Amino acid sequence: MKITDITLDRLRLPLDPPLHAAWDPVPRRVFDATIVRVHTDDGLVGIGSGDTMDGFDAFRDLFVGQDPLAIARHVRAIETCTFHGGNYWPLEAALWDIAGQAAGLPVATLFGGTHDRVPAYASFCVPRPAPERVEVAHRVAEEGFRAAKIRIDRDRIDEGVATVAAVRDALGADFTIMVDLNQSWRMAGDTAPATDLAGTRRLVRRLAELDVFWVEEPLPYADTDGFRALRAENPGLRIAAGEMAHSVPEILDWISRDVLDVYQMDVVLSVGMSRARTLAELAMLRHRAFTPHSWTNGIGVLANLHVAAGVGGGPWFEFPYDPPDWTPARRDFPLVGGPVVGEDGAIAVPSAPGLGVELDEEAVQRWRIR
Structure with a gap:
């Protein structure tokens, strides 16, 4: 061929x-x-x-x-x-x-076939006032999600913490909450500095008190000592990062130096599927987690799902979803159907051979x- x-x-x-x-x-x-x-x-x-x-x-x-x-x-x-x-x-x-x-065979089978479905979290994207965020969190919980990720704007930290607290109070201890600070990399043209380490340490301690499962990208990628300090100071909370890290040697160094709890390399944006598999297996051999970033379109979601399910990643999988602003209709506009989350809160690996993509021509x- x-x-x-x-x-x-x-x-x-x-x-x-x-x-x-x-x-x-x-x-x-x-x-x-x-x-x-x-x-x-x-x-x-x-x-x-x-x-x-x-x-x-x-x-x-x-x-x-x-x-x-x-x-x-x-x-x-x-x-x-x-x-x-x-x-x-x-x-x-x-x-x-x-x-x-x-x-x-499904690609996940070629990558190890560990899981045929993975629990998903609703990955929110819009900073909302607490009442609106609670309303959306209730909606996704009713649809089956058992976890969600909330973004905190570095310029509105108190409002962000209040929003996390409101969701925790409204949905209870059994609903898992992650928080993304989006401080590791920047979109083109965004030249604002990241929150300094002292401020981030105070923020992460506040989030730990709200039983946040992980804090994502709290610092620039270069501050590996800062990542390790956050982990040491907050043993009940995980530190996640790496979604846009493009250097395999850099990620290998993070694994060997035990920089993170959760590694998040996106297989279509960061290091590719094969390299992500290798790095994920190395991280998991050290008892650390791999749960990739998947914020692209439905094809990118599926590629990340196949790798994560194949190698046994988890315990959660990112599902970009923040209704009404971000929905599968927008995210998967080139597709017939697209990945969905079931009533059990999990996303299933397509059973079709390959990635299971069906384009809407x-x-x-x-x-x-x-």
């Missing part, structure tokens, strides 16, 4: 009303999705998505004509491309999609950037 072509569909969904995500310096008025299709002479077509794939046209010839199942070779090639261009991990997802189809045509 040979790769005959790699095609990209660049899609753009207008967001009206715009999305006021906590990490965006300006409201997001469009949601872009790049669909990667790897075509083969056997007729199998692999699908991936997640990052923008900007600049990939210059590297297409490194893959066309090659065996799509030689994924270790392709991972190394993508890493060399990353040095000179963008992050092309959606291509690896499409290759694993082909591998699963060729084997007649009419939506692809409608939203393609001409």
